[in-house]
Amino acid sequence: MxxxxxxxxxxxxxxxxxxxxxxxxxxxxxxxxxxxxxxxxxxxxxxxxxxxxxxxxxxxxxxxxxxxxxxxxxxxxxxxxxxxxxxxxxxxxxxxKGKAEVRVNYSSPSNPEGDWLEERVADPYSMLENSAMENEELGLAIQECIAKLPKKQSMVFTMKTIQGISTEDICNELGINPSNLWVMIHRARTALMGCLNQNWF
Amino acid sequence: MMISCEKAATICNKAQYREATFFEILKLKFHVLICKTCAKFSKQNTAFTSLCEKANLRSLSEQDKLKMKQELNKGH
Missing domain, CATH: 1.10.1740.10 (RNA polymerase sigma factor, region 2, helix turn helix motif)
Incomplete structure (x- = not known):
């Protein structure tokens, strides 16, 4: 290169x-x-x-x-x-998209509640947004840890866990036997748990 | 009936992907009752599985990666 x-x-x-x-x-x-x-x-x-x-x-x-x-x-x-x-x-x-019409309205015209901004603020009790953000962070943290694994382990782990490919198909594709696969999965999982441990467990 | 810790770990990993047989799980449960180390591992392993599910992980397929690598090489 x-x-x-x-x-x-x-x-x-x-x-x-x-x-x-x-x-x-x-x-x-x-x-x-x-x-x-x-x-x-x-x-x-x-x-x-x-x-x-x-x-x-x-x-x-x-x-x-x-x-x-x-x-x-x-x-x-x-x-x-x-x-x-x-x-x-x-x-x-x-x-x-059509640029012609940009309508800014806080609520639909049929809404009898009116346009009060107070009615449109986020629900303080909703945890949805937070957990979505947290899950994205978690996903990135896991990917970061996966990237640190040896190539073969990360490949087997990704195929099995993320892509959900069957044990048999992975073995055929990579030319390994099932007990090899489970050893690699074990090493990968142990390493990932260690990597995530500080922040997420 | 008593299995080694190594065997227990393998069964535990298989169970994470729903690939352990009923009899294997039985053996694992029995082992975990006695072995504190494996009990801890088993618990953490299961927690890790649910973390992975929660994270909604995505990945590029090997073909996609290969294609990207080729594109990158062309760009060189």
Whole structure:
């Protein structure tokens, strides 16, 4: 991968003093793909669109790799790009929609309660929004931990737990036997529990 | 009837994916009654499963990842 070496050379020239973070586009898909995907699904709630956004993010990241100053961690930097992509996406679909009529009304005209703002504020007893946010955070925390696993373990765990593929199919696809699979699942689960332990149990 | 801790852990993992047989679960329950370490592991493992369910995890398929990698390589 030529660009990596070129990048790290220019990077080193610019910032010899604080050479902490380096971009490694070869590892992006494996290390951050699922993390970014989960993040994107949380924002656009359509997995096809989310997939495209992640894909675009990687390409944009590659294109602007020379602008990477090494101040933020790789993942943070990619998330920042993804956020821009999400905003762009909403701008695009908004411009497509009819711009003619924008009606701002707090309640429907048939609503006898009137337009009082007080009636429209969030229900303080509702825990729904909070738990949705918390679950997204949890999802990202788990993905972060999965990314730290050895490649084969993370693959087996993801296929089994997230994609719900049957033991038999996974064994066939990866050329392993069931007891191998369960050993890997065990290691993955133990490692993940340890990784999550501090915050979530 | 008494199984090893290693065996108990395997059954416990299988149970997380609903792949343990009734008889296996019976053996696990019996083991957990006696073995405190496995009882703790079993409890945590089950909690982890419900966390995973709650988190509504998504992932890209291997094909999608492969496609992205190829696109990235083209961009190089």
């Amino acid at each position: 030529r660009i990596v070496s070129v990048n790290s050379v220019t990077f080193n020239q610019h910032q010899k003093s604080m050479a902490i973070h380096k971009l490694q586009p070869d590892t992006w898909v494996d290390n951050y793909g699922d993390y970014l995907f989960n993040f994107a699904v949380g924002r656009v709630s359509d997995s096809e669109i989310a997939k495209d956004l992640v894909s675009e993010t990687f390409l944009a990241g590659l294109k602007s790799a020379k602008n990477y100053k090494g101040e933020a961690a790789e993942r943070t930097w990619l998330i920042a790009i993804l956020k821009r992509k999400v905003i762009d996406y909403y701008r695009k679909i908004n411009s497509k």
